Amino acid sequence: MRSSSLQSMKNALSSLWQTLFGHPVRAFGVVSLLLLIFLAIAPAKNHFSEWRHYQKQYLSLIASRGDAVTLQRRFHEHDGIQQVWLPQIGVVDRCTTCHVGLKEASLADVGTQPFRRHPAIPHTLDQFGCVMCHRGQGPATTVEEAHSSTLAWEQPILPARYVQSSCGQCHRAPLTGTPQLNLGRNLLGRYGCVHCHTIKLADGSAIKPTDDPPSLEHVADKTTREWIYAWLKDPQAYAVTATMPNFKLSDPDARDVSAFLIASSTPLAGDTTPAINDPKTPDPTAGASLYGESFCASCHAVQNAAGNVVGGDVGPELTRVGNKVKTEWLRAWLRNPRVYDSGTAMPHYRFTDPQLSLLTAFLGNKTDSDLLANVHLDAPTPEQIAHGKLLVTEYGCASCHEINGIKKPDNFAPELTRIGSKPLTQIIFLPGMTHAIPDYIAAKIRQPRSFGAALKMPQFSLAPAQIDALTTALLSLTDRAHDLPLALTVPAKPPSNYQPAGKAGKLMDDMACFTCHAINGRGGDLAPDLTWEGSSVQRPWLQTFLKNPGTLRPALIRRMPKFNLSDDDAKELTDYIMAVYQTPAFDRDSMPSSGYPPAQVEQGKQLFYSKYACQSCHIVDTKVDKGYVGPTLTQVGSRLNAAWIYHWLKDPQAMRPGSIEPNRNMNDEDARALTAFLMTQKGASKQEAKK
Amino acid sequence: MKRYWRTLFLLSLVLVGAGCARKPGTGLSLKPTGFGAALVESSGGKQIGATGMALAQPLVVQVNDEQGTAVTGALVEFSGPAGASFDPPSGLTDSSGQLSTNVVLGSMAGRYQLTARTLTKAQKSVELKIEEIALGYQEQVGFQLDNKYCARCHDPESTPERVSNYDNLEVKPHPFTEGDTLNKMSDAELTAIISHGGPALNKSALMPPYGYTLSKTEIEALIAYIRLISDPPYHASGMVYAQK
Numbered sequence: 001m002r003s004s005s006l007q008s009m010k011n012a013l014s015s016l017w018q019t020l021f022g023h024p025v026r027a028f029g030v031v032s033l034l035l036l037i038f039l040a041i042a043p044a045k046n047h048f049s050e051w052r053h054y055q056k057q058y059l060s061l062i063a064s065r066g067d068a069v070t071l072q073r074r075f076h077e078h079d080g081i082q083q084v085w086l087p088q089i090g091v092v093d094r095c096t097t098c099h100v101g102l103k104e105a106s107l108a109d110v111g112t113q114p115f116r117r118h119p120a121i122p123h124t125l126d127q128f129g130c131v132m133c134h135r136g137q138g139p140a141t142t143v144e145e146a147h148s149s150t151l152a153w154e155q156p157i158l159p160a161r162y163v164q165s166s167c168g169q170c171h172r173a174p175l176t177g178t179p180q181l182n183l184g185r186n187l188l189g190r191y192g193c194v195h196c197h198t199i200k201l202a203d204g205s206a207i208k209p210t211d212d213p214p215s216l217e218h219v220a221d222k223t224t225r226e227w228i229y230a231w232l233k234d235p236q237a238y239a240v241t242a243t244m245p246n247f248k249l250s251d252p253d254a255r256d257v258s259a260f261l262i263a264s265s266t267p268l269a270g271d272t273t274p275a276i277n278d279p280k281t282p283d284p285t286a287g288a289s290l291y292g293e294s295f296c297a298s299c300h301a302v303q304n305a306a307g308n309v310v311g312g313d314v315g316p317e318l319t320r321v322g323n324k325v326k327t328e329w330l331r332a333w334l335r336n337p338r339v340y341d342s343g344t345a346m347p348h349y350r351f352t353d354p355q356l357s358l359l360t361a362f363l364g365n366k367t368d369s370d371l372l373a374n375v376h377l378d379a380p381t382p383e384q385i386a387h388g389k390l391l392v393t394e395y396g397c398a399s400c401h402e403i404n405g406i407k408k409p410d411n412f413a414p415e416l417t418r419i420g421s422k423p424l425t426q427i428i429f430l431p432g433m434t435h436a437i438p439d440y441i442a443a444k445i446r447q448p449r450s451f452g453a454a455l456k457m458p459q460f461s462l463a464p465a466q467i468d469a470l471t472t473a474l475l476s477l478t479d480r481a482h483d484l485p486l487a488l489t490v491p492a493k494p495p496s497n498y499q500p501a502g503k504a505g506k507l508m509d510d511m512a513c514f515t516c517h518a519i520n521g522r523g524g525d526l527a528p529d530l531t532w533e534g535s536s537v538q539r540p541w542l543q544t545f546l547k548n549p550g551t552l553r554p555a556l557i558r559r560m561p562k563f564n565l566s567d568d569d570a571k572e573l574t575d576y577i578m579a580v581y582q583t584p585a586f587d588r589d590s591m592p593s594s595g596y597p598p599a600q601v602e603q604g605k606q607l608f609y610s611k612y613a614c615q616s617c618h619i620v621d622t623k624v625d626k627g628y629v630g631p632t633l634t635q636v637g638s639r640l641n642a643a644w645i646y647h648w649l650k651d652p653q654a655m656r657p658g659s660i661e662p663n664r665n666m667n668d669e670d671a672r673a674l675t676a677f678l679m680t681q682k683g684a685s686k687q688e689a690k691k
Numbered sequence: 692m693k694r695y696w697r698t699l700f701l702l703s704l705v706l707v708g709a710g711c712a713r714k715p716g717t718g719l720s721l722k723p724t725g726f727g728a729a730l731v732e733s734s735g736g737k738q739i740g741a742t743g744m745a746l747a748q749p750l751v752v753q754v755n756d757e758q759g760t761a762v763t764g765a766l767v768e769f770s771g772p773a774g775a776s777f778d779p780p781s782g783l784t785d786s787s788g789q790l791s792t793n794v795v796l797g798s799m800a801g802r803y804q805l806t807a808r809t810l811t812k813a814q815k816s817v818e819l820k821i822e823e824i825a826l827g828y829q830e831q832v833g834f835q836l837d838n839k840y841c842a843r844c845h846d847p848e849s850t851p852e853r854v855s856n857y858d859n860l861e862v863k864p865h866p867f868t869e870g871d872t873l874n875k876m877s878d879a880e881l882t883a884i885i886s887h888g889g890p891a892l893n894k895s896a897l898m899p900p901y902g903y904t905l906s907k908t909e910i911e912a913l914i915a916y917i918r919l920i921s922d923p924p925y926h927a928s929g930m931v932y933a934q935k
Contacts, residue, residue, distance in 0.1 A: 108927070111773075111799055119742075119800060119827040120915070122908070160743020160798040177832045180744070310851075464745055464793065613896040616844065616860055626859030629843050653904065660840050663903035 050142050054098040055079060058115055067106050075100060081141060084129040088485065091129035093138035095146065099130075122177070132480070133166040134158055149435060154424045156436050158475070161468055165420065168476025170484060172201065172492035180465075184473025186210075187466055191243050195400045196413035202482045203491065211243055214341065215402035220265035221272055222329045222340070226375040228258040231324075236461045238324065238371060239317040241301060241309055245458035248449065253391055259380030260388025264404040270339050272328040287362025290355060295561040298526070299345075299515070302366070314345060314515060314526070322367035331360045338510065347512040350564035395456055413457065420478035442471045496521030504576030511563050519581065527560065529656060534581035535588045536644045536655075541635075543574040552631035585654070591642035596676035604677025607670055614674075617661075620681055630661060635683035646675045721783055724764030726812040727754035730819035733789055739834070739920065742825045743774075743798045750777075751791045752807045752819060754784045761788025771805040774798055800827030802924060824920060833916025836909055837867065840901065862895035870921035881914050 021027040046052075055075075062071040082096040099114040101107040102125060107117040118125070131138040135158040140146040149156045158166065164181040174182040188194055189210035199207040219228070230237070232254045235244040249257065291297070296318075301311030303319040311317075325333070332339065334356055337346040351359065380388075389405070396412040397403060420437065427440050430450065443450065445467050448457035462470070498520040500508050508514070514523035517530045533542075547570050549560040565573070582588065608614045617629035636645070644655070649671040652661040666674075735750035754765040767790045768781040774797020784790045796803050807819045826834055837845075845864045847857040857863065865872050873881075880892060886902030889895040905913070918925045 116799065120829040120911070161745070161795065163743065176835050177828055179831070179835065180741075465747060468745065610896065613899065616897040616899070617856065628854060628856040628859050662840075662899045662901050664900065665903045 051097045058100045093129040095130040162438050162472050162475050165472040165475035169481040171490045180469045180472050184469035187470050198415045200417045213400040217404050218268040220262045223324050225258045225262045226372050227324050229254050230375050241317045245460040247458040256384045256388035257391050259384050263385045273332045287358045290358050295559050320368045322364045323371045345515040348510045420475040441474050498522040532583040534578045535583045539578050541639045546570045586643050588641045588643050600673050600676040604673035637679040637682040642679050646671050723766035725762040727762040727765045728757045729755045730817050736821040739824045740796050742827050746794045749791045749793050753789045754809050765809050768808045775803050796825035829912045830916040830919050832912040836913050867917045868922045870923045874925045885910050
């Protein structure tokens with residue numbers, strides 16, 4: 001049976017062969033036909049391609065719209081495969097082949113992809129193409145290959161939640177439109193990521209940490225082994241805002257590390273003061289009011305009964321500080337923090353002994369009885385201390401903290417300079433994870449040890465938005481960011497290492513002025529920039545202010561602390577500020593501080609209340625005006641220089657970049673009249689009140 | 692020979708069949724243990740977020756019964772327009788009758804109407820609509836500018852960081868959400884009042900001009916933001932397109 005069926009098949013085949021190729025002419029015809037069919041495959045494939053399908057869809061979408069003719073004409077100007085080619089930045093993008101409506105402003109209501117209009121951004125498609133910001137495969141012409149990672153290409157589209165990272169490839173300075181990127185870059189320093197991971201920028205500089213972890217060389221002066229143990233086990237149990245990560249140490253490991261840290265600590269001369277046995281127990285309300293008057297809350301936060309953290313984030317949270325610090329150390333620290341930590345951001349208040357007792361007692365009472373209740377440690381054995389040292393070395397504690405007997409390790413963790421372009425083949429993903437670099441980075445930050453229990457990276461306590469921000473900042477560190485022509489990058493302002501000179505400079509360091517104020521590019525942004533303070537204010541006012549600072553704005557919660565400066569120190573500082581911090585833009589003595597004609601003063605008053613309506617933000621007459629936004633101007637005539645007021649009115653942003661006072665494009669005459677009026681405001685209201 | 696091919700064919704059929712039989716898992720199907728009569732929003736509605744990003748606060752809804760007491764173990768499902776996603780997309784209410792979910796908005800700027808759904812004992816569906824706003828790039832720039840320059844007077848709400856100046860002003864400014872008033876003003880009018888101050892439209896001089904402080908793009912961004920957060924929503928006037 002099998003042989004007969006084979007035979008019949010053979011016969012059929014040979015007859016088919018005969019029919020097709022039996023005669024040379026017939027054979028030629030058949031071969032030509034076959035050739036034709038094969039040749040038709042390519043055009044057919046092209047005809048049925050995905051992008052043609054989308055272009056046809058687009059045409060039917062616009063056909064029913066009001067401006068169909070215009071849209072169709074613009075479409076037919078360049079149909080077929082589209083390409084943005086920018087050789088200088090290595091961009092070959094064919095995305096516009098399917099995303100046809102990207103530039104059509106009238107498609108604002110179309111929500112379906114790929115026809116959506118591109119939202120307004122500061123760049124155009126022709127300048128930068130698509131993949132610079134969105135990643136993906138520019139040259140691909142199928143949906144799959146352009147958007148997903150395939151075998152040949154591994155760059156998928158960047159999810160919208162991280163898109164700000166792309167701005168960071170060229171823009172090194174913070175941008176208004178990229179809050180997430182700015183936050184992420186800030187967190188890289190604030191959470192100390194860069195202590196362990198080196199991140200070099202394209203200009204050769206490296207990101208610097210901003211968290212200033214304390215040195216542990218004299219830690220036994222400051223705190224107890226029990227506190228260190230509890231802190232190591234769960235830093236956030238002590239302070240919810242703590243940036244110290246959790247190393248997930250086992251109980252014996254935490255016991256040994258705390259033993260080593262205490263054992264390695266050396267006492268520091270002058271770091272503790274003997275507890276003074278005051279006959280009277282310090283008044284707790286007086287302590288609280290001294291804490292308030294000293295404006296400790298400008299920098300330090302405390303968790304209130306409702307669980308909200310209230311206060312500044314410059315210094316550590318103080319909710320349970322009484323559990324942490326030893327009384328003698330706290331007293332010495334409050335007397336002069338620079339003895340223990342010469343570079344601390346904390347100012348040297350010149351507290352009197354009774355004040356020190358009050359504040360020490362007040363802070364010492366900030367305790368949580370549960371925190372150390374279950375910590376019972378026996379005296380350590382030498383083996384435990386040795387094991388603690390080993391752990392401290394292994395976990396790289398010295399990357400952040402100075403520790404006696406342990407050298408700061410170099411490049412303790414992998415360098416992240418080009419992490420945003422790390423090839424996927426070098427990454428081990430977890431099962432079930434999307435194979436894409438953003439998912440990897442986010443997962444690594446969220447739960448580092450999920451990639452292996454033996455990994456050293458600790459668990460950080462970060463909110464989801466902070467993880468997104470950090471991921472965004474890390475994703476901006478791409479190959480492209482490093483290889484771009486320098487002309488295309490927008491550099492950040494170079495960091496300033498400005499240091500004031502002489503005795504005044506020492507005083508400014510002692511009072512940590514730069515923690516809040518910026519001068520010549522160095523310093524914080526909590527308080528006004530003082531670069532041109534000498535041109536701005538009058539000398540007697542400044543000297544009084546330094547002795548007894550007040551707030552200039554009625555609605556501001558942050559206030560400058562009183563440093564209890566001596567007369568000599570206040571004079572020294574005033575002299576320096578008046579002499580050095582002057583603007584080259586004008587001469588501060590070019591306008592008189594009084595003696596303006598009454599007519600001009602009256603004209604200024606009119607302008608103040610009617611044309612410029614300054615009372616919406618400022619107060620000149622406390623009975624009538626209520627403006628809460630700008631500084632109160634009741635004493636402005638004895639506070640500011642006339643020339644400063646005049647130039648400020650002409651262009652506030654030129655005097656202080658970023659000021660929110662709008663530029664009124666004021667003419668000279670109006671600015672002079674207003675200056676004349678304001679210079680008559682010399683605090684008369686205060687004298688009247690006294691009467 | 693033929694049998695050989697047939698066996699191979701059958702074998703491959705079996706293999707293909709086996710491959711198809713295991714459908715991708717549909718996740719844990721939750722069995723509700725309680726049923727409510729009403730869904731209310733606890734927190735997390737009317738947030739202003741950014742396109743493609745997670746909202747700052749989770750969305751929390753509560754299931755109540757007829758008497759208004761919280762129901763534990765009721766199944767709540769969240770849904771929203773294309774692009775919006777929820778983590779978790781559904782779940783059972785906790786002991787206080789609440790379910791919390793993290794919301795990520797889609798990549799198009801605008802208003803997102805989200806729906807939370809639960810079943811009553813009679814298997815009737817109860818729905819709750821929640822609205823969230825996603826800011827695109829431009830609107831986000833506008834939001835920052837509002838925060839810096841405008842909110843101190845235009846936002847009547849005070850926070851510890853920013854005491855509102857609203858109550859101090861003789862002529863009250865319009866909060867930017869006040870759609871009833873602001874929607875009647877054209878973009879050109881808003882541009883004029885921002886650039887040249889209140890007097891440009893015969894309004895109070897307490898509104899100063901910002902045309903020499905803000906750039907044209909910044910003013911456009913500010914208007915885009917004001918338009919997006921307005922309540923009732925703003926609909927651009929102009930050409931009306933036939934919608935399919």
